Structure formats: structure tokens, C-alpha cells
Amino acid sequence: MAQLLDIPLELLVDIFNFVLKPHHLAVLCLVNKVFNQFATPFLYRHIYIFPWYKDSKSKVLSLFRTLAECSYLAAYVQTLEIRDFPKRLFSADHSYLSSLCVKSIRQCTNLRSCTWTKDGSLHSDLLRSLSNCQQLQELEINGNSGEYDPLILTQFQNLQKISLIMPSVHVLNVLPTWIKALGATLRSLRLICKASDHVTDELLESLSPDLADLEYLIMFGCRRVTHKGIGALVSANRNGLLAINMEALSPSFDMRVFRALCDRTQAFRRLRSITLTVPANVSVLDWTRDVYDLLSSARLETLQLYSIDMLGDTPVTHDFWQRIIASHGSRLKRISFHRIRADPATLHIICSQCPRLEQLFAVTERRDLEAAASSFSPARNLRTLHINFPLAAGEASMPPVTLMQTALSISSRCSPTLTCVGLNTQVWQVERVVCIDENGEKYTEPTLVPRENPEIPEQFLVGTM
Template sequence: MAQFLDIPVELLPIIFSFVLKPHYLTVLCLVNKTFNVFATPVLYGRVCVFPWHRDAKSKFVSLFCTLADYPRLAVHVRNLDIRVFPKGLHSSFSHLSLLDLCVRAIKNCVNLKSCTWTRDGSLHATVLESLSSDCPQLEELEINGNSVGYDPVVLTRFQKLQKISLIMPNRSVLDTLPAWMFAAGARLRSLTITCKASAHVTDAFLELLSSYLTDLEHLFIVGCSKVTHRGIGALVAGNRKGLLTLNLEGLSQSFDIGTFKNVCHHTQALRRLRSITLTVHVHTTIIEWTRNVKDLLETAPLEVFQLYSTDELGDFPIPDDFWKGIAATRGSRFKRFSVYRIQMTLAALQSICSRCPRLEQLLVVVDQRDLIAIAPFLAPAENLRTLHINTHGKARGSPMSPSIMMQTVLDIVSHCSLTLTHFGCDTTAWQASWQHVQRVVHLDENGEKYTLPTLVPRENPDIPEQFLVVRA
């Protein structure tokens, strides 16, 4: 009989890649020398520290001490995700010594490809200089744009990046952005600017950037309330190959989707578009807006469609004909369909599930009264992997008891395709927002096997996409 040790060692990295919790990977590293050789690169391939981690600040220091003192481990780091910084951890650890520790650690991460450093005010010039000079393979950089600890000119040293994400950039960083985009040149493929009602990101600013972003493939503009169709139109019209992803969230209420549609049609700007995210404002004329959106997407080969509202739009603000029309004309390619703060009827939901045969991710809003009846309407989605249901805020009324909610949820999951692996409903504490779907094997009275779904906490340390940004 074959033993576990008979497995070819070449398969171990593939097997270990399915182990999500760092603690489990740590245990695998201690099994034997062979396991240690193959599990260590997986364990250190992606390292992250989030604010909600227990003793997050102490973990930050421990992590960087390890990377600084053990180059043989740091060499495995491909993705460094830092969202916390230990300001004032203890008096014996000065700010300067902490920065020195960061630099020594980063210098050892010679194979780093992606770095996220988002804690406001925590970035320092020495850290950025080390990232730019000591990490020759760095391709992705996501940073907080508050340049209190560095001169933004240092950003122009990053000339090999394919992906740049700026969170809450101040005026100094934005003033440097055109020079940075020029330095990045044709290598840059993705740009994200996330603001919070910034008055500095304007149409004129985006028009200035457009001449440097002609090879961009992915564009994300979030929370920039001074940006209208004019600035976005300049970016998409100046693009030479056509965008693959376009995320427009929380922009100006003056954004004219009809004018933007005309620009896109005239320039064929969306001819390659695979993913789009749009925001509808609460005071929008819905019928006209939905008609223009359908026309806008007429020729786009979409796979991802996401729609957000700036506020609750009221009962059934978007007509079923819109959802049904989108599903009928574009649904054959959809892999992800997501709406937030916009309620859908069960009839519209059924159209989405029955007319989108490739659908893998579905995030919707329904009336809580429909939650009990929703299960059969989800059944036609035969390839569904991720499902999240929010209930309409104004119609929630008295919350369900935990026992009734659990039974309702299990009924929903049992009606869904066997491909379903993740489920979420609102953000109540009992189900921790997202759950992993497991199917437990049972024996009936005749000895025949059957499975029943159950929910267990998800193991993946990544943040679900819908919780990454508070929508404008």
C-alpha cells in the first residue's frame, strides 16, 4: 500500500498552496526536512499584518526582526502586505530604530514583487528608497498618499511598476504624479486613486494624466467627488488599446453617463472591457440612467458587472427590465455580478442566475421578507462559487432569531450548486460576514451516503473584496 511519503516531492508545493492559515504552514515546516524545504517558501511567500490581528504591532516588529536577521527566509517573500505600524510601541524602541529595522528587512526581500503599506503617516523616505533600490523585481506598490514622512519626488524612482495604488493622496503627491507616470512609462498597467471627497483630483488633473496613461489596462477612481465624465472620458479616449477594467465609484453627481457613453462609442474605448464598476447617485433619473448604461455596455465583452448606490434608493428603484436586459445581452460571459445598496426582486435575480451560465460570484441585495423564498431562484446558477446576500435596510424590521436565520441560510446553501464554497449574509456576528461551505457526508438508514452542507469560518486571510473600501 502506498504511503504518504511516497508522494513525489514535486507535488508538495501544489499541495501546500491549498493550506491557507499561516499557523498550519508553520506546523508543516516542522514535520521533517523535506516538508520544511517546500513549506517555508509558501509560508513566507505572502506575509501580512492587519490591524485586527491580535497583538498586531508586536507581530509587526517580530516579522521585520525575522526578515532582517534571516535573509534565507526573507528571500522567499513575494508579497508584503502591511496595514499597521507600531507608533509608540514602547519607549525602548525608538522611531529611528524601527525605521532602521524596516530598511534592513526590506533589503533582504530581494524577490519582492508586491508591497502594500497603507498606515497613514507611517511611510518614511528611507523605506521608499529601500523598496526602490533593493527590490529589483517590485512590480506592484500600494501606499498611503499622505507624504508627511517623505518627499514625494522619491516616488519617481519607481520606474518598473506595473501597478500603482494611492490611498488618500495629498496635494504634494498628486503634484508629483504626472512626473511619476512619465517615469513609469508604458510598463504601467494599473492605476488606482482612492480619495475621500478630495478637491484636488479633478477633471483637469485627469486630463493632464491622460497623455501618460495611453497603455493603461486597469483604472480605478474611487471617492473623487470632483471628477465627472470629462476627466474619465479623457482617460479612456486617450487609451491606445482599450481598458480591461474600469472602476468608477463615488464620483461627482454631475457625471453624465449619456455624454460618457457617446465618448466611448465614438472612440470604441470599451472594446476590450472585461470588468466595470459604476455608481448610481440617489437623485439620478433612473430610467434614463439605466438606458444609457445598457447602451454604454452594448459592445463590451464583460465578465464582471458591479453596481453601487451612494445611498439606499428606496423600494425597487431600478426596474426589472434593466437587470433582465443586462442578463439577456451580456450574461453569457458574466463571471461576477455584484450590486450594493440596490435592491433586486426575486424575478430579476432568477434572470441573472438562469441567463449567466458561467456565473461564479454573486453579491445581491434583497428584501428580508424574500430571504426565506430566495433559495429556488439561485439554483440555476450551476457554477456559483461565492454568494453574498444583503437584506434591504429599510425593510428589515425585526431581525430573525439565530436559529431561524441558520436554518434559512442552510436551506439557501442546499439549493445552490455543489460548486458553492463561500457564503455570506449581511454582516451579523454569528456568521462573521463570510463562511466557508463544507459538505459533510452522512449515512442513511440503508447505508447509502449523502451530504449535507454546513458553514464553518473561512480560513483565507485575505479580506473579501467588498470590505476593502467603504463605498462612497
């Protein structure tokens, strides 16, 4: 009988590629020398530290001590995502950890993506080390420059993706020079301001000539940015954006004027993804009509709508969803709407008329959960489903056991392609077990297990920055 160790060694690469949990990869490293040789690169390829990890701050110290002492392990690191960092340290301990971080980064010779978002944890020496990583293409950092010199940012070469979280005025002052220095390599710009006044239309207008090749634009919480600033960026774009996020921008943002500008320039002719916040100070009916017209030339695959407040009295209309699905349903793979309620009839239209739908994030009433569950079965390619149901004032939350049973009931009515299901704050991985009926016929039933993938969807990262 063939044993696992009898298979060709080159197949181990394909097998280990499906192992998601770092703990499981660590166990594989201990099997024997051959497994260690093949599993170790996978173990260190993507490194994540989130605030909710147990002993996350001590893990930071252990991680960077290992990478500093073992250069061959550091060379395996391609993605480094640090969203927590010990700050309350004595001076000597802080200096020691900082030196470990600097040395580790220098040895991460194959680092392609770095995320470092803990406020106050990034300093000039660490930033210089990152700027010397020749393979680095993606950089996401906290923009509070109290501990580092913003001018160091202009030393980064060949970046394709920049993400700045709550950038200070000093960082924004060097942003035009930095973007000009990057030339045509930059493809993605993400600014998360959380109600900052520093990002303005004037800043975006000054950046627009050097962002002509931009493909992805994400703006969040920039409350002084209107249709003028975004319009300048999309008008200067040579090839058309692939994705745009416009969330929590200025109340003065005029969707109708922006739509007319995009129509004239055909700015959205290549657009595949859009994320929008429904403004609180306009007619939702008029706004959705302008959004529909805005997307008339797009080749939409992802549509995400958010509301700052729960839209109860003025929901996004059933007619809007019908028109959107009629125009883009054949291509849509991901639909996400938060704080915007959808009735079972709307969910049925989405699931039955979007044959390529893989991800659905939706909000419905608790009383509609049973009816909504029947709406998901037509989505034959659905892989991820997350349903939020708001609780009325004084209404008790659903017990964890009941919540899991409800999620399992919903999963049983979905396509066998479903691999992840969530209700409110709970998320499970969907696995299928083989059963045999009384006639000896085999069939599968879904079962829910803890989620294995350490990567966290972006919509769940609120509060980790």
C-alpha cells in the same frame, strides 16, 4: 500501506499550494526537515497584517524582526500587505522598528507586490528601500506624504500597478512626472480620494497622453472628476480598457455624454469589468438606459453597481437586469450590487441565464430570503454567494445561530460548487461531508466552517486604509 512520506517529494509543492491558513503551514514546517524545506516558502510567500488581527501591532514587530535577521526567509516574500502599524511608540522604539522595516525590505529581493496603507507609517527611508526592489510590480500606499518625500516615488521602475489612497497635493504634483517615467509599463492606476478635491479633470487630462496603454482604471471618491477627465483617459487609450471603476465621482458626471464619447472612440471594445455608483441626483431610469448603451460593445464578465443611499423608492428596474443579462449573461462571471434591492424574480433571471456565474453579491428584503434561496439553484458554477438584507428601523437583527442556520439552508439549495456564503457581516466557508442514506447510497451535505483564506475580498476592506 503507503504513507504520506512515501509520495514523491515534488508532489508536496502541489499539496502545500492548497493549504491556506498560515497556522497550518507553520505546523507543516515542524513535521520534519523535508516538510520544512517545502512548506517554508509557502509560509512566507504572501504576508498579510490587518487591523482586526489579534495583537496586530506586535505581529508587525515580530515579522520585521524575523525578516531582518533571516535574509533567506525574506527572499521568499512575494506579497507584503501591511494595513496596520504601531504609531504610538517612544522615539527609540520607533527608530528601532523603522530600521528593521528598512533592512527587511532590502532583503525581500523577490518582492512583487507591496501594500502599505496605514496613515503616517511610511517614511522616506522605507520608500527608498522599496524603490530598490527590482522585482516590484505593484505598489499600494497611503498618499499622505507628511512623513516622506514624494519625489522618491519617481525612482520606482517597472511598476505595472499603482494605487494611491487619499493622495496629498504634493503626491499628486509629482504624479505626472512619475507616470511619464514609468513609460509603457503601467497597466493599472487606482486613486482613492474619499471626497478629496485634489484629483480633478485637469489632472487626468494631463496624465492621459502617458496612460495610452492603461488596462485598469479605478477612481473612488474623486468628487471633482467628471466625464471630461475620465473621457480624456479612455479616448487616449490605444487598445481599450479591460476594467474601469467609477465610484462616488462628481455629481456633474454626465453618463449620456460619456456614453456618446465612448461610442465614438470604441473605448470599451475590450472591457471585461465595470463598477459604477448610481448617482443620487439623476433619474435612475435614464441613467440605467445610458449604462446599458455604454456597455453595448463590451465583452462584460464582471458587473458591479453601488448606491450611496439605499434605493428603495427608485430601484434599478427589473427591465434593466433583463436587458443586461440578455446581452452579457453568457459571459458574466461576477455580479455585485450593494444598497440596491433585488426581488427574487430578478435573482432568478441572473442565476438561470448566466451559465458561467461564479460570484454573486446581492441585496434583498429579509422577508424574501426564503424565496431568494430557491433562485440560486440554477447557477451551476456558483462559488461565492453573499446576501445583504437591510433591517427596518427598530427591527432586531437576526441572532447568530439563526443567521448561520439560514446560510446553511441557502447553501443546501445551491450548486455543489459553492465554497463561500455570507449573510450581512457574517461569512463562512462551505464544505461538504459525505453521508450514507438508508439504502447505503452516498450523498453529500453542506456544512459551514470559519473561512480559511487570509485574503480579504476588496469590498470588505473599507476602513483598513
